[in-house]
Amino acid sequence: MKRFYAVIIGLSFALVSFGQYETIDTYVKTITFKKSDGIPEIAAKITAKSNTDKEKLRAIFAWIAHNIEYDVRSFMTGRIPKSEPMDVVQSGKGVCQGYANLFEAMSQAVGIEAYVVSGFSKGYGYSDRKRLDNSDHAWNAVNLSGEWYLLDPTWGAGHLNEKGKYVSSMQEKYFLAKPAFFVTEHLPEDPAFQMLPCPITPEEFLKDSTEVFKIAKNKKACYSYVDTLNSYSKLDSVLQKVATAMRMYRYYPENTYMPAILINQAAYHYSVNLNDTKLDLKTKMELARKSLKYYQMAENIIKKNRKPEGRQLYDMVKKNISNVERFIDFYKDK
Structure with missing residues (x-):
């Protein structure tokens, strides 16, 4: 019964979230651009119907989900594609670095403090490991007036199925994600970007995701990630x-x-x-x-x-x- 209740709660949250942004999600599907438009112009048009910073983030997140396709060929062959924001827009394709760079650039263009976060992930092809090697994924963090949030525009746009085919499908759970959930699949190289009261360890991250969630939820405070990140945001690049x-x-x-x-x-x-x-x-x-x-x-x-x-x-x-x-x-x- 407890498991069923948890599923219903999660579903209800997703429906509320979708309804909250339905107008924006619909609007971004109708936008057209001039060939001469750069990132500032594109971001301004995407967020034209947004009244708050969260709505701006949602508009950018949704536009990317509907317009950028995962570059499966590059992912499978190990080729590193161009990942500059305009390259991703013009090609309509990218891997995680390109998605994250584009989200960061568009957010910054509309006055939102945003960062690319690198780290380890439990994505397509992940199997149980005994240790972490090289970081393999990139996502984003944003600062809204001292409140920090996590997003993954790559996984939020779709996924690779068992046959390695890309399936485009916007995923609510990766928009302004809850840190305890997010860390079950994303371990940032910089622990402050876990946004937890106390970071989980690399060894804990390698456990089953259900176990990781329990660990993250039960962490007692050992520092203030908000203070750390707010201090970080005041430094020069x-x-x-x-x-x-x-x-x-x-x-x-x-x-x-x-x-x-x-x-x-x-x-x-x-x-x-x-x-x-x-x-x-x-x-x-x-x-x-x-x-x-x-x-x-x-x-x-x-x-x-x-x-x-x-x-x-x-x-x-x-x-x-x-x-x-x-x-x-x-x-x-x-």
Whole structure:
């Protein structure tokens, strides 16, 4: 009886949610665009009938679900398709990175703070694992006046059936999803984006989804993810990379590739202008020292990664360190 009751409750929620946005869901199916329209113009038209930020998010979510088809060929062959927002719109296809990038870009275009979240998933082809390897999925998080929400525009648009054929069907459960449910299938590399009172561990995520849900629902508070994410949102984009990378690494030290990538990107932000003739030497030296600090952080994280992509990243980071050290040595006494 309890199981039946739970099913009825879930169904009722889905029906209420659908009814709440029925007008918007219908409207987005009628929109046409000019060839010259970019993401800002497209997003403005999609959300033209929306009165609140949640309605804007729903309009974007529904439009993507009805207009972007999952690129099954790329997924099956391992080919990485173009994932920039306009590429996804123009092709009408994408994989998870493209869906998430597009959702982020459209949300930001209408004034909503949105992020792409990378992590591990229990999607098509998932089988029981004993450990997590590389992250394999991307989705979104949004901030509405200090309240944080999770969405998956890829899984929200449809799914692959047992034969590997894409079935287009908008899924309510991935729109403004409940964190305890969402984490049964999505484990973000950055634990703050679990949006739970206390993050579940990678080992707990590998359990059966029913068990994961119970664990997530019964977690007692050990920190405030709201405070963490609100502080994160106030950082500039470079320091956001560093903050999320360090949370990733502390949470799951075996996961070294993405944290090192993000910190290497932060370092590059400071080093890229070292040859800019418009900058004075003092400014350049400050940039060089900042970049060196972050390149060395990236080196310490990635140095034990023995996978081919890890070795390649390590070699690149070492080369970057060498270049910046030479710059500092050359100009330090001038």
